[in-house]
Amino acid sequence: ATSGTAKAPVTVTVTGAAGQIGYALLFRIASGQLLGADTPVRLRLLEIPQGVKAAEGTAMELDDCAFPLLRSIDIADDPRVGFEGANVALLVGARPRTAGMERGDLLEANGGIFKPQGEAINAVAADDVRVLVVGNPANTNALIAASHAPDVPAERFTAMTRLDHNRALSQLAQKTGAGVADIQGLTIWGNHSATQYPDVFHATVAGRPATELVDETWLAETFIPTVAKRGAAIIEARGASSAASAANAAVDHVRDWVLGTPEGTWTSAAIPSDGSYGVPEGLISSFPVTSTGGRWEIVQGLDVNEFSRQRIDASITELVEEREAVRGLGLV
Ligand code: NAD
Ligand code: LMR
Numbered sequence: 484a485t486s487g488t489a490k491a492p493v494t495v496t497v498t499g500a501a502g503q504i505g506y507a508l509l510f511r512i513a514s515g516q517l518l519g520a521d522t523p524v525r526l527r528l529l530e531i532p533q534g535v536k537a538a539e540g541t542a543m544e545l546d547d548c549a550f551p552l553l554r555s556i557d558i559a560d561d562p563r564v565g566f567e568g569a570n571v572a573l574l575v576g577a578r579p580r581t582a583g584m585e586r587g588d589l590l591e592a593n594g595g596i597f598k599p600q601g602e603a604i605n606a607v608a609a610d611d612v613r614v615l616v617v618g619n620p621a622n623t624n625a626l627i628a629a630s631h632a633p634d635v636p637a638e639r640f641t642a643m644t645r646l647d648h649n650r651a652l653s654q655l656a657q658k659t660g661a662g663v664a665d666i667q668g669l670t671i672w673g674n675h676s677a678t679q680y681p682d683v684f685h686a687t688v689a690g691r692p693a694t695e696l697v698d699e700t701w702l703a704e705t706f707i708p709t710v711a712k713r714g715a716a717i718i719e720a721r722g723a724s725s726a727a728s729a730a731n732a733a734v735d736h737v738r739d740w741v742l743g744t745p746e747g748t749w750t751s752a753a754i755p756s757d758g759s760y761g762v763p764e765g766l767i768s769s770f771p772v773t774s775t776g777g778r779w780e781i782v783q784g785l786d787v788n789e790f791s792r793q794r795i796d797a798s799i800t801e802l803v804e805e806r807e808a809v810r811g812l813g814l815v
Contacts, residue, residue: 492523492554494609496569498600499576500528500558501537503723504617507730508573513545513553517571517734518741525555529565530576562603569608571737574600574628577618579724587808590623594814597624601631608635613777615736616642617729621675622753622767623805629755629767630815637765638778641740642753644679644769646725646732647671651681651710655688658706659696665689670771670782671710671751672760672791673798674805679769680794681710685785699790707794744773754779760787760795766802 495512499505505528511517512524526545528538535558542556559565566572578592596618604612612635616625621642629640648671656663668685683702686693697706709716717725736752744750753769756762759781760770771782787795809815 490522492525493518493570494525494527494568495571495573496527496529496566497573497575498529498565499618501530501534501541502576503726504575504729506541507727508575508733509541509545510548511730511734513548513550515552517737523552523554526553526557527565527567527569528556528558529562530558530560532560535560562600563607566600566603567607569604569612572604572608572612572614573733573737574614574616574624575618577624590620590805590808591812593618593620593624594627594809594812597627598631598814601628604628605632605634612639613737613740614640615733616640617733619675620805622802623809625753625767626806627809627814637755640755640767641736641779642675642767643732643736644671644675644751644753645736646729647675647679647681647710648751649728649732649735650713654706654709655683655686655693658701659688661688667748671769672795673769674802675753675769676801677711678798678801679711680791680798681707682791684788684791740774740779741777743775749773749782752779757781759783762799763803766799766806768799768802
């Protein structure tokens with residue numbers, strides 16, 4: 484069918500397509516919310532063999548939505564097929580931590596997923612491929628995938644802290660009685676884990692410095708732990724980890740990366756460090772970022788006070804430890 488749209492179709496691969504984030508994500512991509520109402524989409528769903536049947540069911544429902552922008556849906560259980568021609572790759576499927584599993588076991592199990600996926604992206608994805616890792620531990624999974632894709636520029640591998648950013652926006656808006664759209668200059672630093680640091684020291688709320696509206700006790704005792712432990716609180720309340728909000732954040736991240744961030748503010752994304760703010764080069768860590776021309780850039784020149792420095796350093800230390808652990812396993 485022709486639609487009169489001028490743009491070429493974009494191929495989007497989603498791994499873990501039959502999972503709960505996949506289910507919340509695919510319909511938004513196919514409806515045009517990821518890349519805009521003028522960009523046709525070809526979806527490629529990557530699953531493990533046990534997930535293929537459920538992915539086929541989701542594909543039937545995608546057909547039944549009759550989305551005008553959706554050009555094709557292909558389902559694969561082989562990464563070399565699933566990433567074929569991918570311009571955007573959303574790496575959602577991961578090995579969740581189960582009872583009795585140590586962190587090292589978790590990193591090793593995920594290495595078994597993200598190493599072959601990195602290799603496949605290197606071999607068969609489009610030259611302009613942009614990768615967002617959602618599956619946990621997201622930053623280190625992204626590092627593993629990137630290190631097995633030597634022909635893809637490292638900056639194309641990112642991990643998701645946009646959900647943390649959105650959580651922080653919402654908490655600060657509720658505390659100050661403002662709307663989320665009135666808040667600018669929030670940052671998530673570090674790892675997508677409980678050590679992450681949501682920083683309001685450069686934020687404004689309807690033009691006023693956030694620090695005039697909230698005090699350090701609220702930041703230290705309420706805001707930071709609420710944002711950092713929100714994932715666990717959702718699991719506790721829902722009996723399953725966040726899904727629609729995670730999918731929403733993935734849409735926000737990719738849309739801003741491809742189409743650019745709005746003027747006058749920044750967002751948060753975990754991208755390979757260039758050494759800015761004392762974060763060791765190459766670590767995939769969350770920073771304040773803007774996007775123009777399809778590239779993330781770290782916002783430079785922000786003062787980092789002692790309160791922030793300690794918390795950023797704690798999260799960086801954890802990321803360095805994760806990197807050491809996967810190095811020890813020969814995964815990077
Ligand atoms: P889920 O268990 O519902 O779905 C995961 C899917 O991935 C399953 O269908 C599984 O078959 C598939 N899968 C497993 N290994 C795969 C592989 N090698 N290739 C392709 N598919 C594979 O989980 P979910 O709720 O959708 O969450 C997915 C991941 O996202 C988890 O790791 C979760 O912790 C993480 N997560 C991250 C954030 C974030 O902010 N970064 C937020 C929420 C959840
Ligand atoms: C979240 O932040 O909601 C998830 O990363 C939590 C999890 O462990 O899946």
